[in-house]
Amino acid sequence: MKQILDAAKEVTEIETYLVLSVTTKYRDLLAICDIYKEMDDFKLVFTKLDETSTFGNIYNIRVYTGAEISYVTDGQDVPDDIEAFNPQSIVRSILGG
Numbered sequence: 001m002k003q004i005l006d007a008a009k010e011v012t013e014i015e016t017y018l019v020l021s022v023t024t025k026y027r028d029l030l031a032i033c034d035i036y037k038e039m040d041d042f043k044l045v046f047t048k049l050d051e052t053s054t055f056g057n058i059y060n061i062r063v064y065t066g067a068e069i070s071y072v073t074d075g076q077d078v079p080d081d082i083e084a085f086n087p088q089s090i091v092r093s094i095l096g097g
Contacts, residue, residue, distance in 0.1 A: 016042040043070040
């Protein structure tokens with residue numbers, strides 16, 4: 001996949017996103033992220049925010065990867081339920097506010 005992305009970058013500008021479900025176990029999220037560490041400069045998308053009440057893994061994975069969080073989804077009707085990441089909203093959720 002890295003070779004394909006590198007070849008595409010020679011022809012056009014691209015953005016790479018790693019899409020993760022916030023309901024995935026932390027250990028599994030780490031394993032997925034370790035696979036994508038070979039990709040340079042990817043951004044994160046977290047899905048299924050409506051299916052959990054714990055959001056700490058969003059912060060943990062952000063710190064672990066150093067990747068920017070671009071979008072989150074809260075529901076099954078994409079594109080209606082996808083929105084730009086709002087750090088203040090997630091911090092409130094993590095702190096229980």
